[in-house]
Amino acid sequence: MKRRRISLLVFLLCAAVFLAAAWLTSCDLGLMWSRRAHLTDIALKLFPPDWSFAQKVFPLLWATVQMSVTGTVLGAALALPAALVCARPLPGFPPVKQVLRFLVQVLRSFPALILALLATFFLGIGSFAGTAALTVYTFAIMTRLTYEDIEHAPLGPYYALRAMGSPSLHAFFRAVFPEILPSYLTNTLYLLESNVRHSAILGYVGAGGIGLLLNEKVSWREYDKVGMILLLLFVTVALMEALSRFLTRLVQGETAIGRLGKRLLLGTAAFLFLLCTLTLPPPDLSRTSLQMVHTLFTGILHPDWSLFFRMDRSGVGYLLLETAAISFVGTCVGMVFAVPLSFLSSSRFFPAPVAWTFRTIITAIRSVPFLIYGLILIRVCGPGAFTGVLTLAVCSVGLLCKRFSEAIDVLDLRPSQALEAMGASSMARIRYAALPQLAPPFCSALLYRFDVNIREASVLGLAAAGGIGAPLIFAMNQYAWNEVGALALGMILLAWLVDLLSAACRRLLR
Amino acid sequence: MLQVSLLSKSFPRVPQVLHEVSFTLRDGEFLSVIGPSGAGKTTLFRILNGMERCDSGQVLYGSVPFQSAVGQQKRAVQRTIGTIYQDFCLVENSTAMQNVLNACLPELSLAAVLLGRFGPARMRKAAAILREVGLEDKLEEPVKRLSGGQKQRVAIARALMRDPSVLLADEPVASLDPVTGRQILDLLKEVQRSRGVSVLMNSHNLELSLAYSDHIIGLHRGRVVFDGPPDAVTDAVLARIYGQAGVEP
Numbered sequence: 001m002k003r004r005r006i007s008l009l010v011f012l013l014c015a016a017v018f019l020a021a022a023w024l025t026s027c028d029l030g031l032m033w034s035r036r037a038h039l040t041d042i043a044l045k046l047f048p049p050d051w052s053f054a055q056k057v058f059p060l061l062w063a064t065v066q067m068s069v070t071g072t073v074l075g076a077a078l079a080l081p082a083a084l085v086c087a088r089p090l091p092g093f094p095p096v097k098q099v100l101r102f103l104v105q106v107l108r109s110f111p112a113l114i115l116a117l118l119a120t121f122f123l124g125i126g127s128f129a130g131t132a133a134l135t136v137y138t139f140a141i142m143t144r145l146t147y148e149d150i151e152h153a154p155l156g157p158y159y160a161l162r163a164m165g166s167p168s169l170h171a172f173f174r175a176v177f178p179e180i181l182p183s184y185l186t187n188t189l190y191l192l193e194s195n196v197r198h199s200a201i202l203g204y205v206g207a208g209g210i211g212l213l214l215n216e217k218v219s220w221r222e223y224d225k226v227g228m229i230l231l232l233l234f235v236t237v238a239l240m241e242a243l244s245r246f247l248t249r250l251v252q253g254e255t256a257i258g259r260l261g262k263r264l265l266l267g268t269a270a271f272l273f274l275l276c277t278l279t280l281p282p283p284d285l286s287r288t289s290l291q292m293v294h295t296l297f298t299g300i301l302h303p304d305w306s307l308f309f310r311m312d313r314s315g316v317g318y319l320l321l322e323t324a325a326i327s328f329v330g331t332c333v334g335m336v337f338a339v340p341l342s343f344l345s346s347s348r349f350f351p352a353p354v355a356w357t358f359r360t361i362i363t364a365i366r367s368v369p370f371l372i373y374g375l376i377l378i379r380v381c382g383p384g385a386f387t388g389v390l391t392l393a394v395c396s397v398g399l400l401c402k403r404f405s406e407a408i409d410v411l412d413l414r415p416s417q418a419l420e421a422m423g424a425s426s427m428a429r430i431r432y433a434a435l436p437q438l439a440p441p442f443c444s445a446l447l448y449r450f451d452v453n454i455r456e457a458s459v460l461g462l463a464a465a466g467g468i469g470a471p472l473i474f475a476m477n478q479y480a481w482n483e484v485g486a487l488a489l490g491m492i493l494l495a496w497l498v499d500l501l502s503a504a505c506r507r508l509l510r
Numbered sequence: 511m512l513q514v515s516l517l518s519k520s521f522p523r524v525p526q527v528l529h530e531v532s533f534t535l536r537d538g539e540f541l542s543v544i545g546p547s548g549a550g551k552t553t554l555f556r557i558l559n560g561m562e563r564c565d566s567g568q569v570l571y572g573s574v575p576f577q578s579a580v581g582q583q584k585r586a587v588q589r590t591i592g593t594i595y596q597d598f599c600l601v602e603n604s605t606a607m608q609n610v611l612n613a614c615l616p617e618l619s620l621a622a623v624l625l626g627r628f629g630p631a632r633m634r635k636a637a638a639i640l641r642e643v644g645l646e647d648k649l650e651e652p653v654k655r656l657s658g659g660q661k662q663r664v665a666i667a668r669a670l671m672r673d674p675s676v677l678l679a680d681e682p683v684a685s686l687d688p689v690t691g692r693q694i695l696d697l698l699k700e701v702q703r704s705r706g707v708s709v710l711m712n713s714h715n716l717e718l719s720l721a722y723s724d725h726i727i728g729l730h731r732g733r734v735v736f737d738g739p740p741d742a743v744t745d746a747v748l749a750r751i752y753g754q755a756g757v758e759p
Contacts, residue, residue, distance in 0.1 A: 160599035163559045164592075164672065165585035166615035170623045174612045178603040 018332055021325035025385035025466065032390070038380045046227035053228045057210065061232055064209035067130045067202070068195035069276040074131075075138025076188040082139070083146035084172065089155055091168050101147075107140035109495035110488070111455045112198040113462070114469075116207035117476055121296065124284025127208030131280060134195050134202075145187050149180040185251045189244040196240050200233055200369040204462060205473075211369075218375045230368055237367035299481020300488065307486040314471065316490040323467040324494065326388040326460065327453035333389065334396025335446060341397065342404035343430060348413065350426075359405075366398030370456060374463030385466030392453050392460070399452075403445035407438055447502040454498050458491055511537055512558070512676055512708065517567035519553055519732075527553045529732045530567070535676065535708050535725075540699065542719035543712040545729035546752050551712040554729070555680045558710070559593045560584060571676065585616055592669025592707075596681035598661045602654040606645060606664045609653055610636040613671035639667045643697060659690035666697060670705070677701070679711040683718065691715070695722050716748075 085092055086101050107115075116133035123129040153176050161171035203211020210229060217225045249255045250265075257265070308316045343349055345358035374391040381387045416433035424432070461469025468487060475483040512535040519528040528550045535541050543551050556562035558569060560576065569576040571587050579587055600609050611628045618628070628636075640649055643663040653661060662682060669677055679698065683691030699722055702709050713719045719726065720740045728736030728743075728751035735750045736743070 154602075156595065156597055156599035157601045159561060160593065160595065161612055161615060163561050163588060164613055164616065165588035166612075167620075169620055170615040170618065173620075173623055174604070174608070174615060175601050178601050178608075181603065 014332075018329065021328045022389075024322065024325045025329055025389050027329060027386050027389055028381075031386070032381060035380050039376075042223060042376050042379060045223035046230065048224065049227035049231050050222075050224040051228065053225045054232065057213070057229055057232050060203075060210040060213055061236060063127050064199045065196065065236065066276040066280060067127050067134055067199045067209055068192060069273060070280060071131045071134025071199070072138050072188060072192040072195050073273050074277075075135040076142045076184075076191070078135070078139050079142035079146055080184075082143045083150060086143060086147040087150040089151060089158075090172060090176075104140050104143045105496065105499070106492055107136060108144060109455065109492040110137075111459045112137040112195075113201060113205060113459045114472065114476075116202045117205040117473065120206050121476075122288055122293070124287060125206040125208075126281055126284055128280060128283040130199060130202040130207035130209055132283075133207060134199060137198070138191050138195065141191060142184075142187060146180065146184055149183050150176055153179045182251045182253075186248050189247055189251075193237070193240050193244050196237060197367070197369055201371045204371065214369070214372065215375075218372065226372075230372070233369070234364055234367040238363050241363060295479075296481055299479075300485040302482055303485030303489050304482040305486065307483060308490070316468075316486055319468040319471060319487070320490050320494045322385055323457045323469075324454065324498075326385055326467055327392060327450060327457045329389045330392025330457070331396050331446060331450045331453050333393035334400055334449070337393075337397045338400035338404055339442070342401045342408060343434075345401065345405055346408045348408065348411070349430065349434075362398060362401045362405075365394065366402065370395040371459070371463055374460055378463055383466075387463070388457060388460040388466040391463070392457060395456070396449055396453065400445060400449055403448070404438075404442060407441035407445070408434070411437055444506065447505055451495075451498055451502055454494060455491075511535065511570075511572060512710070513568075513570040514558075515568045515570075517554070517557065517564050517569065519550075519557065519562070519564050526732050528557075528564070531729070531732070531734055532567075533727050533734060533737055535710050537675075537708055538702065538706045539725055540702050540709045540723045541711070541725040541727065542723040543710070543727045543729060544714075544716060544719050544751060545712075547714075548731075549729040550732040551729060552680065555593075555678060555712060559591055559678055560588050589616060589672055590675050591678060592672060592674035592676070593678045593680065594662065594665045594669050594682050596684045598658075598665045598685075600653045600661055600664055600668075603652060605650050605652055606640060606656070606667075607633075607636055607649045609664050610640060610667045610671050613668045636667070636671060639670050640664070642670075643667045657690075658686050659693060662686065662690075662694050663697065666694075666701070670701065673705075674707060677707050677709045679709060681713055682711060684714060691718065698722070 082100060082104070084090060086097055086104065088097065112133055115136050116130050119129035119133045119136075123132055155176070157175040157179075158171050161175050162168065166174075199209045199211075200214070201211045203209045203213065204215050206212070210233070214226065214229050217223075217229065246255070250257065307314070310316070312318065341358060341362060345355050345362055347355040370391055373394045374387060377387045377390050377394075381390065411434060415437070416429045419429045419433050457467045458469040458472065460467050461471065461473055468491060472484065472487045472491075475481075475487060514534070515532045517528055517531040518526070520526055531550075531554065533541075543554065545551055553562060557564045557577070564577050567577070571590065574583070574587055576584070576587050601612070604612075608626075611632060614628060614632050615623060622628070637649060640646065643666055645660060645663050645667070648656060648660060648664075653664060656664065677698070682698070683694050686694060695718055698709055698711070701707055711719070711723070720743060723740055726736065726738060726740050726743055727734060728747065730751050730753060736747050
């Protein structure tokens with residue numbers, strides 16, 4: 001009974017926050033409905049795509065894949081020693097642990113796009129800057145995930161080996177590493193997938209890949225060419241996902257290949273990585289100078305405090321509130337659509353053809369970089385936070401569906417079968433046998449998505465869709481480093497707050 | 511020979527977990543430490559295998575004082591002790607063979623560890639010991655696919671890999687069913703006889719402890735209240751060890 005009351009309270013609280021956030025972001029479904037023709041208009045213009053344009057897209061698509069593969073592999077490889085230093089149960093100098101954890105938390109507060117923009121100031125325009133940004137982005141996320149895995153791994157075997165007189169590093173590699181390896185590889189594959197999507201927009205800030213072309217074609221309203229780019233991006237993302245699904249099954253031990261197969265796979269992976277890395281164009285350092293780096297860092301380290309205490313719409317406080325509100329409403333709206341869609345895409349509850357159709361639709365939704373949604377929706381709803389909400393909602397549908405269907409795939413079906421044997425309908429089985437089991441993983445996916453949306457919301461500014469992103473990017477492009485310092489500090493604080501909040505929610509869920 | 515004298519240990523929240531504990535484990539002896547939960551059995555174990563330090567008193571392995579040893583010297587002693595645990599403490603994702611080979615880590619360089627190069631002599635020895643504990647057909651099986659009894663056999667094989675003179679067994683059968691528990695204790699007894707290893711076991715299972723041991727130590731609230739052969743354990747002794755409702759021994 002008490003639990004029920006707490007659930008009701010949490011629900012009411014969420015609803016209140018949702019309404020307040022929707023008001024703040026001036027959500028207006030009426031506006032959306034009255035201008036719906038614009039949406040279908042653009043969507044229809046994407047078809048048929050301009051097939052002759054494909055040969056111009058391929059080299060840029062390759063650059064995009066190249067950036068993501070190199071960035072992901074390097075970032076993940078660097079994350080392993082860093083996670084070793086950060087993990088609390090392993091021996092080490094505590095202040096060093098604290099400093100590194102703090103640094104990782106700071107890096108994690110920024111989306112790949114902001115890192116890429118920063119990288120172009122050091123490494124010049126081109127794929128090299130994009131690769132560097134993806135490396136740092138992957139490094140920060142993977143370090144965090146890996147040290148958390150180490151902290152949650154069973155440490156009995158590690159201490160047993162230590163008690164036998166093993167040095168700590170030896171014991172770590174033989175006792176802890178094998179236990180975290182599957183999850184380390186799964187996370188790396190997941191990041192590789194999402195990096196392909198991220199790197200598709202890095203071109204916007206001059207960091208290489210397909211983004212620049214995409215931006216150009218969207219602003220020139222050459223929608224048939226945009227359609228071609230999106231189609232090829234969809235194919236790439238679908239291929240990546242299929243590959244990653246196969247590799248994940250292999251890592252989790254559900255599919256087995258022989259020793260020769262394993263060697264062949266490792267060899268191919270190593271070859272691909274080397275091919276991607278060695279053919280990267282070198283950085284353009286002609287405009288980088290010590291003077292510039294010095295100005296940049298002194299500027300950032302001396303933030304413009306007046307921005308912090310300004311109470312109007314250009315103050316850090318308002319911008320952060322707007323960013324948080326956009327992500328909250330976006331995540332909630334995304335969830336409303338994602339729950340039914342993920343059930344429809346599961347062959348465990350619906351016939352295979354239905355499931356397959358919905359799965360393809362979800363992959364298609366996911367394969368479009370979210371800035372593109374922003375640019376299209378802005379033509380429907382005009383610039384402002386509401387466009388940001390809609391953009392994040394669409395993106396959240398795609399990504400939440402993936403997490404949700406993964407949870408549905410490992411669901412224990414016996415309670416559902418018991419209900420089926422008593423003649424219950426599909427709906428009743430979902431409501432009474434599946435949802436109670438799925439609530440914890442769904443909530444955890446939602447929290448994760450909210451966390452990611454906070455960071456992505458700060459990029460929406462690029463498409464004039466509200467939040468802290470626009471002022472930050474303007475400030476960077478005007479070399480106003482003091483302002484950048486203030487805005488970045490605000491983002492770090494927001495990311496940290498959300499982190500604390502989601503940690504508290506996770507404890508409640510357990 | 512393992513000699514424990516006047517061992518005391520306190521934790522900030524739990525004073526006097528062990529109070530002046532003294533006993534001797536002779537070569538080739540099977541000794542059981544019995545006592546209720548919270549009597550200090552596990553703390554005693556952690557001190558004996560070097561994972562915990564005592565506040566005062568002495569632990570002598572042969573003639574080496576263990577509690578004051580550090581670095582190389584401590585590791586040298588740890589190499590002569592084999593420990594097996596209630597929850598096995600095996601690496602679930604690694605094979606039985608890899609788990610047994612993990613016992614050799616202290617002698618290897620980090621590079622050899624990273625590459626998994628243990629050398630043919632150690633591989634042969636590990637395989638031979640796994641055969642000895644009855645797992646000849648499970649060498650390359652990941653531990654997560656083994657049963658509880660088989661896991662404990664792997665853990666025993668890992669302990670034997672170092673040719674220990676003392677085997678510490680912390681509740682070795684507590685996670686196993688009664689039949690498997692007896693099989694594991696039969697194996698420990700067999701190892702004790704054939705290799706001349708001394709075994710120090712702590713167990714909740716009074717019946718098994720009395721049946722398999724040559725020597726019993728009874729702990730109550732951190733103090734030794736009995737030290738003698740199993741046939742001297744009478745109802746009065748048990749009352750002293752386990753206490754009776756409302757009656758202080």
